[in-house]
Amino acid sequence: MKAVLYDKRNSTNALVLREIEKPIPRDNEVLVKICAVSVNAADYRSMKMGIIPKSKIFGADIAGRVDAVGENASRFAIGDEVFGDISAFGFGGFAEYVAVPETALAMKPTGVTFETAAAVPMAAVTALQALRDKGQIQCGQKVLICGAGGGVGTFSIQLAKYYGTEVTAVCGEKNVKVIQSLGADDVINYKENDFTKCGKQYDLILAINGSRSLFAYKRLLAPKGVCVIVGGSLSQVIKSLLFGALLSIGSKKMRSLAAKPNTKDLEFIIKLVANGKVQPVIDRHYLLHETAEAVQYLSGGHALGKVIIEVASAPVVD
Structure with a gap:
């Protein structure tokens, strides 16, 4: 799969698109094929403080489809449309796939787009x-x-x-x-x-x-x-x-x-979104290979609402 990795040794930008192995879900995890991910201050602030995910992949707010399920995972089935905040489980959203505990995710309503869902968590x-x-x-x-x-x-x-x-x-x-x-x-x-x-x-x-x-x-x-x-x-x-x-x-x-990811809160808010009572404001859309540009734009402090990355195939640039 393609993923944007943090590599401070890179001379031009620390966020680099590369080809890596697709993760395999553990017993209580599901593998999500990511359709959209939003950028948060938690991403660039963690970079500045040197708090780097073990996978070296940032990105917390994801929305996508379940591609595989672990042996003991029972909340979701292959093909289910889900979203969630995976920051408590090592980030990993700036990629085509991520394996996360099923408890981090909630079901995305049919009438809500992946981009909208990714803007919420x-x-x-x-x-x-x-x-x-x-x-x-x-x-x-x-x-x-x-x-x-x-x-x-x-x-x-x-x-x-x-x-x-x-x-x-x-x-x-x-x-x-x-x-x-x-x-x-x-x-x-x-x-x-x-x-x-x-x-x-x-x-x-x-x-x-x-x-x-x-x-x-x-x-x-x-x-x-x-x-x-x-x-x-x-x-x-x-x-x-x-x-x-x-x-x-x-x-x-x-x-x-000190806000904490909460699936019940997610489900409460996404119902408001589905009913038209709350809607995310989305400033800009980027593609996966433009993640570094998206993070830089948000870190400038002038974005109106959310910045979304649409995960699509892109050439690997090292």
């Missing part, structure tokens, strides 16, 4: 766990979503509206119209207006890859409000872990999210 589950689990979102609340233009942000807007809240979204100028189309009640262009000085307070804040200080977010919280820090650079994550508890003294709470 990590970003949508992160948004759901931030809003529902850490933020304890309630109908009627006022919600502020900072960093609304990315994958997590675009899902967060739609899920917050699904839960019946009033949503204010912060994004760049080029994303304003799309963010409005997702249902945001108010959209703030951060280049034109400083949302930290707007004089408003919010019951729930999602600070997605936030560049503002924790103190600034806390000032925006209403009494008994909650701010959830989602992702960001390593320094931002460390600050939220170190100072979050201190800043949570009193009625306003600061919480950090």
